[in-house]
Amino acid sequence: MPREPQPEKFRCTGALEGSLRRQGYRYVAGTDEAGRGSLFGPVVAAAVILDPGRPVRGINDSKQVAAPVRESLAESIKRAAVAWAVGLASAGEIDAINIYQASRLAMRRAVEGLSPKCDYLLVDALKVDWPVPQQALIKGDARVRAIAAASILAKVDRDARLCEFDRHYPGYNLASNKGYPTPDHLEALQRLGPTPLHRRSYAPVQLSMQLMLCL
Numbered sequence: 001m002p003r004e005p006q007p008e009k010f011r012c013t014g015a016l017e018g019s020l021r022r023q024g025y026r027y028v029a030g031t032d033e034a035g036r037g038s039l040f041g042p043v044v045a046a047a048v049i050l051d052p053g054r055p056v057r058g059i060n061d062s063k064q065v066a067a068p069v070r071e072s073l074a075e076s077i078k079r080a081a082v083a084w085a086v087g088l089a090s091a092g093e094i095d096a097i098n099i100y101q102a103s104r105l106a107m108r109r110a111v112e113g114l115s116p117k118c119d120y121l122l123v124d125a126l127k128v129d130w131p132v133p134q135q136a137l138i139k140g141d142a143r144v145r146a147i148a149a150a151s152i153l154a155k156v157d158r159d160a161r162l163c164e165f166d167r168h169y170p171g172y173n174l175a176s177n178k179g180y181p182t183p184d185h186l187e188a189l190q191r192l193g194p195t196p197l198h199r200r201s202y203a204p205v206q207l208s209m210q211l212m213l214c215l
Contacts, residue, residue: 010142029118030146034154040179042088045106046153054080061141062155074156085113095201
């Protein structure tokens with residue numbers, strides 16, 4: 001019996017950044033976002049320019065790294081990076097312009113916050129409205145160290161924000177589900193209705209609003 005094809009595996013390396021530096025680019029940044037699939041709160045992006053002289057061991061796609069390790073890596077990345085910055089787009093902006101455009105907006109805000117500014121940009125899957133040469137790389141967070149570093153900073157920052165929001169909006173278990181459509185979050189939406197920071201353009205939130213009108 002023929003073997004089923006296995007999913008493609010990537011190694012997260014700094015090879016692409018190194019190649020670009022050899023071509024003369026001095027400040028190669030990676031950018032990525034966290035929270036596109038969440039029903040609540042902002043989408044958060046980070047941008048990072050890594051220092052090749054101060055490598056951080058263990059950088060990988062944030063989804064492949066346990067939460068305590070992510071938090072430790074985030075602190076190491078911030079200490080060792082040439083520059084890093086975080087940007088976000090609010091739930092209201094997501095509803096107004098859609099999550100794809102809001103993700104691009106958050107990334108642009110993160111890149112804009114870098115000092116020094118980047119002269120080349122590596123992006124996970126998207127193009128960013130920023131006037132430097134750039135590459136959009138499918139699964140970039142699994143392949144490119146600078147993008148993976150940005151994914152870690154974005155994820156850690158957003159998780160911390162959701163833990164804070166959990167104190168303001170109890171009952172939704174935001175600290176544990178991070179706003180994603182888990183069974184407990186969906187049940188809370190049906191029981192309590194949406195908060196002002198839920199994304200009203202997302203179908204489960206719209207459904208909860210309709211249910212509340214019927215009560």
